[in-house]
Amino acid sequence: MIPALRTEGLAKAFTLHLQGGTRIPVLGGVDLAVQRGECVALWGPSGAGKSTLMRCLYGNYGAGTGRILLRHRGEELDLATADPRAVIEARRETLGYVSQFLRVIPRVATRDIVAEPMIARGVPREEALARATALLRRLNLPDRLHGLPPATFSGGEQQRVNLARGFAPGYPVLLLDEPTASLDAANRAIVVALINEAKAQGTAIVGIFHDAEVREAVADRLFDVLPQQDAA
Numbered sequence: 553m554i555p556a557l558r559t560e561g562l563a564k565a566f567t568l569h570l571q572g573g574t575r576i577p578v579l580g581g582v583d584l585a586v587q588r589g590e591c592v593a594l595w596g597p598s599g600a601g602k603s604t605l606m607r608c609l610y611g612n613y614g615a616g617t618g619r620i621l622l623r624h625r626g627e628e629l630d631l632a633t634a635d636p637r638a639v640i641e642a643r644r645e646t647l648g649y650v651s652q653f654l655r656v657i658p659r660v661a662t663r664d665i666v667a668e669p670m671i672a673r674g675v676p677r678e679e680a681l682a683r684a685t686a687l688l689r690r691l692n693l694p695d696r697l698h699g700l701p702p703a704t705f706s707g708g709e710q711q712r713v714n715l716a717r718g719f720a721p722g723y724p725v726l727l728l729d730e731p732t733a734s735l736d737a738a739n740r741a742i743v744v745a746l747i748n749e750a751k752a753q754g755t756a757i758v759g760i761f762h763d764a765e766v767r768e769a770v771a772d773r774l775f776d777v778l779p780q781q782d783a784a
């Protein structure tokens with residue numbers, strides 16, 4: 553079966569232009585493959601390149617060499633070389649990303665922030681708002697906050713808004729960058745349940761989970777991200 557997301561020989565280096573063009577190799581020869589319904593946890597020491605790999609998988613960074621193949625509309629789309637419009641379309645339909653921090657949009661109410669990706673995928677507005685409210689409640693975000701912009705929310709509240717926005721549309725592929733970093737035990741357990749429900753529905757997940765309990769509860773396997781200095 554064609555994986556939901558895979559990389560082939562993915563390499564990435566940063567060039568520090570302000571420091572005489574010093575080149576820092578971060579990723580080299582990364583061959584990752586994630587199937588439908590599978591959760592793969594990126595694993596490796598601090599600075600190994602886990603977040604860099606996640607950003608490549610979302611199409612934020614171009615790859616130095618190699619391919620990033622997303623199964624989208626029944627075909628494989630190479631996010632490393634795709635036209636930006638194709639990347640935006642793939643993100644709308646196929647590829648979700650829950651980053652650690654909410655990118656706050658000024659003056660937009662929380663429930664609209666959560667509903668927006670569903671509306672972009674064609675869900676009628678009323679239904680999208682109802683689903684947003686239900687998921688925010690499940691994540692224990694009090695109703696009185698749903699109509700407010702999240703700029704003044706606590707770190708954990710903002711993370712739950714981000715999680716609701718990422719999980720509500722039901723993307724076929726989901727990238728999770730430390731989704732429980734700011735959460736207490738009760739809310740961590742809810743996120744574990746959401747991840748396992750998404751897997752059961754066929755979602756392919758790649759995540760960075762520093763919390764060992766969460767990792768063990770959701771990951772089917774670990775994928776080693778090796779520091780390039782060590783790998784060389």
Ligand SMILES: Nc1ncnc2c1ncn2[C@@H]1O[C@H](COP(=O)(O)OP(=O)(O)OP(=O)(O)O)[C@@H](O)[C@H]1O
Nearest residue numbers: 566567576578596597598599600601602603604605
């Ligand atoms: N935009 C950038 N420009 C230059 N160097 C960068 C850039 N982004 C990351 N790096 C470097 O790439 C390396 C990998 O960073 P990355 O954040 O991907 O590691 P990580 O495995 O996610 O670490 P952690 O577990 O601490 O979050 C680090 O040495 C970092 O300094």
